[in-house]
Amino acid sequence: MGNVVVNTATKLDAHALRADFPIFEQEFHGKPLAFLDSAASSQKPRQMLEAMNRFYETSYANVHRGVYELAERATEGLEHARERTRAFINAPSTREVIFLRNATEALNLVAYSWGLNNLGPGDAVVVTELEHHSNFVPWQYIAKRQGADFLMLSIDESGDPDLSQLEEIARDHTVKVVATNLVSNSLGTIHDLVPLVEWAHEQNAIFVCDAAQAAPHMKLDVQALDCDFLAISGHKMCGPSGIGALWGRAELLQSMEPFLLGGHMISSVRADKTMWGELPHKFEAGTAPMAEAVGLGAAIDYLEAIGLDKIEAHEHELAAYALGRLGEVPGITLYGPSAERRAGVVSFNLEGIHPHDVAQILDLQGVAIRAGHHCCQPLMHKLGVAATNRASFYLYTIPEEIDQLVEGLYAVRKVFA
Amino acid sequence: MGNVVVNTATKLDAHALRADFPIFEQEFHGKPLAFLDSAASSQKPRQMLEAMNRFYETSYANVHRGVYELAERATEGLEHARERTRAFINAPSTREVIFLRNATEALNLVAYSWGLNNLGPGDAVVVTELEHHSNFVPWQYIAKRQGADFLMLSIDESGDPDLSQLEEIARDHTVKVVATNLVSNSLGTIHDLVPLVEWAHEQNAIFVCDAAQAAPHMKLDVQALDCDFLAISGHKMCGPSGIGALWGRAELLQSMEPFLLGGHMISSVRADKTMWGELPHKFEAGTAPMAEAVGLGAAIDYLEAIGLDKIEAHEHELAAYALGRLGEVPGITLYGPSAERRAGVVSFNLEGIHPHDVAQILDLQGVAIRAGHHCCQPLMHKLGVAATNRASFYLYTIPEEIDQLVEGLYAVRKVFA
């Protein structure tokens, strides 16, 4: 099973963990489900679902303003989840943790709230060719609206952002924002962000880290990363849909205009004067995704009980195994870095067969993979394809699923032979 | 029990319906729970929770892009919920139904996306003194940002917006937006919007209807209302937290810039050119609140199986009963209109006793009401108070809870005697 040596005593047991996930109790097309699309969204453990149900059944009310006990319990549930999220990313304070719908909304919050008030002509926003649309289009849009330049760092042969472009960029522009992902959802690359973060801070630019794909798979530490903002999505890390979080440095958040406005985010409202509330409430207008936050907290408990280091090791192991097995399939092109540098994501193409057709025929064999541009059209453009196939893994993924994928690919080839 | 005569054969049986709500299975401070804060957020029926669990356990995957069966099922779940929501508000097309976190986000979407591109100096946005902060502060903020005027229609003695101000407003301004609620969350008033909608359209202004408090309690019909946008929140109508919807006329939505940007809302992305997707996707960036949408759909099924006419009649009956019983309490001031003109919301104050203290002492007797400004500070200002007590009812509310409230108020008076 590949050549990654891990102490078996500390390895996670994916076969055992699968029992926590009700989704695996059914068959698809008469076969067990090989779910290889966790990078799009993860499946949910019972423990997380139960935490949400318990909240709804015993502790539900609108939060923060109620004096009665149910409201106090609900508030405690939400704020406990905030503390769990803070600890998960090692943020200095819960005041800096803002609950939103997903990473996309978190990135938009920064683009709008910071960008609309700090970007202008002559300024530049720098992203990479590897960005997910959610860390690309908001910057493109707000930069354009403000008359600032939107620059894309192209990637080199090895798929990494080509840093040799930085010098010229710094010469010609006032760089105000550098925004990149920590783990690529298309290639699986785990980036070394240190040089870019240092460069950004030399330029007095803010560094925005899209950690949507990193959070499920590795220990995050906003202080060690030294970023200014960081975005995550709950649904990719065993949490429910409808919840994500933005972390930002308190000084920055404090000095920013709010984004969404309305109930809860104010300290007082009059027709002629309105005052914003304290952090984090200033950025949380309207009724919060309360049960979803509780679910995210429970998901974090679940992941931490297993251990993020073990999850990461498990994924490296699966990536190595998958790269090996897929490499045997005739006509395959594999994209991305070596197994040690990647999270559990493997993108590939079969010569002459469109990914939609590959995925369709795999589905008929109980294998679920993603086929498409993975919200990375600039990267697809660079690779010279419209789409790729992508198999992605998580803590519950077992090597048998990868075997099922490889077998399935032979069947695909037969159809198109 | 009041003098509202209803055919018993068609009345809803709140005592029986309570069994659908797990929250009522516990006691608080040794008493059964009198939950009189449904206007802030409603409790959840088992049927809705089960629908979400079923979705997570059998049909979960990221939506829209997946070719495999789980993704197809998840997409069907989301889109079925959209169709249920469309039918609930009688919208012409599902293309016009956008899923968001809550009514607040829906109102912000219109303020930003329409307002940032259509408001300028000389233009005016008109709201009423009765608005919830969520239909007040976004307009105040965007109007200010664009140099437009923000005007507040004050209310008259009877608590209705004073329409005699309209003529002068029309003379002095180009009115671009009129934004009001359909049901007031503070006074419970069910407004007759016809004159304001007609006036707005005479001015060529858009009419934005905040139906967050109306949706739980009465049949909505966007075509009969003749509004241009309408916002609702799932959590107030037996649905989960984390989901709301905006309805807008297709022509308007089509001509608007998008709001949140990122994954899913595009049709193609390049560094130099990005094209938006089709409706409703153009306004739904990032991974959707899928399970929450499914929950909202199930909540709509639940409400419609009971019948919104019956729910409304039940609330009028409770409001009449509550106004009668509360009126007996010495030192009480009741705010708002007569029972026939109000949804199940009763705001009041006890002379010399702050609402926080009232609510606190009620809590110790198992009675949950809200004390505060109800996100309506401009209205509180007009009433000359910082806060009121508010008891609010829903389909599961029984007269015994109102009795428990009234008894509780006598105990409050005793403490402060």
Place this chain on the structure above:
Amino acid sequence: MSGAFDQMYREVILDHYKNPRGHGTIEDPDAEADGQNPLCGDEVSIYVAFADDGETIAEVKFSGRGCAISQAATSMLMEMSVGRTATEVATMEKEELLEEIAIPLTPVRLKCAMLGLTTLKVALHKAKGTPLPEGLAGFDELELT
């Protein structure tokens, strides 16, 4: 199970995919449009030349890439459109094409199958100046440069 593959990837689909009819471009076409499938990034361009009556479709070609379903459907559409009037094709019911394709399609794959027809309709409506029907309008959405 291989029965399921056979149903969806039946011989005629694979044949059209491997030997698409009407693949190519037309210089100075009378009608033309580009379409994208936002789900997978596939793109198709369609070119139409009218006969002298300015209404009958004399020639129609497509270029671009796509999955077997979209390529085969577009290829079949090319054959179905030649000799018919612009109005007829611009209002063609999708069922007519689906009958020709004659395979079971899930909603996502339906988008693949419809890419060519939608794009052809947009081309014809634009050429004739007729308004785009609901659901097609998205294809010439706002741009940002």
Place this chain on the structure above:
Amino acid sequence: MSGAFDQMYREVILDHYKNPRGHGTIEDPDAEADGQNPLCGDEVSIYVAFADDGETIAEVKFSGRGCAISQAATSMLMEMSVGRTATEVATMEKEELLEEIAIPLTPVRLKCAMLGLTTLKVALHKAKGTPLPEGLAGFDELELT
């Protein structure tokens, strides 16, 4: 149950509520601030006059409305602050006031109890030009006119 009321609304709380100490205003105060409890809309204004040393709190008054908990806590705070230095009071631990109040408080009611102290601290920090500690900064947030 009436035991629970008695615990929270004990005699001394009700006495301070009904007869608040230090209720009023100071003309030309040396330090001054307004505070809001965003949860219920309560507002309090606090006024301080220093002794000749410019440091000792000679007089402190409050105006505004609020619930029994916030009014009683502020009233007690007035008594506790007179004669102490601005620095001492600006860095007073909230526990000191809580011991004086001596009733069980839920997190929401804690906000009520702390409104006066927070506002007084803001007044003192502003007068002394010392930076507001974390969590107080929100009180002079951005305004929009």
